[in-house]
Amino acid sequence: MNREEIIDALNEKYNLFIEYIISLSQEDYEWRYQQKWTAGEQLDHIVICVKPLLQVFNMDKNLIQNTFGKTYRQGRSYEALKSEYLYKLSEGGKAPERFLPDTSTTKQKADLIEKLRLLVHDLCAAIEKFSEEDLDSLCIPHPLFGQLTLREMLYNALYHVEHHQQLATKYLENR
Numbered sequence: 001m002n003r004e005e006i007i008d009a010l011n012e013k014y015n016l017f018i019e020y021i022i023s024l025s026q027e028d029y030e031w032r033y034q035q036k037w038t039a040g041e042q043l044d045h046i047v048i049c050v051k052p053l054l055q056v057f058n059m060d061k062n063l064i065q066n067t068f069g070k071t072y073r074q075g076r077s078y079e080a081l082k083s084e085y086l087y088k089l090s091e092g093g094k095a096p097e098r099f100l101p102d103t104s105t106t107k108q109k110a111d112l113i114e115k116l117r118l119l120v121h122d123l124c125a126a127i128e129k130f131s132e133e134d135l136d137s138l139c140i141p142h143p144l145f146g147q148l149t150l151r152e153m154l155y156n157a158l159y160h161v162e163h164h165q166q167l168a169t170k171y172l173e174n175r
Helices: 003-023 026-030 039-057 060-066 080-088 109-126 133-136 148-174
Strands: 139-142 146-149
Touching: 003 039, 003 109, 003 148, 026 039, 026 133, 039 080, 039 109, 039 146, 060 139, 080 148, 133 146, 133 148, 139 148
Parallel strands: none
Antiparallel strands: 139 146
């Protein structure tokens, strides 16, 4: 995917997730299947994960390169990254503590939805300042993958939100 296709896909996938969350009753939003995250916690996790991604895309390109590095390797495709993500999860990969949702209180659905809308809007705007070459050469760390190119990190963000919507849907099917 090129930059514009990624931006379109981010808007589409995150809007689908937001619409799904909006469609849930408060009871469904807060319902917990076994020890799994509620739909509200899935939303909180997604918000927590998009924040640092936006921070990186708001950084100066030279600062990204000097802080995290640059690569000349061929980047992985969306499908390859998705497969590797699912493999790492099957091997026991989990979100680091700093990306865990707040499970002690129920956060307000409308506030989190609005935060996510703004984060995704700002992320898409920030991506515009990066060239195709920047997306393929600048690297940032990912907790499961290690160093990813910016394009790979955006591919991960695309699948990540889809994955968490699938989990929320799957868990609610047991209600």
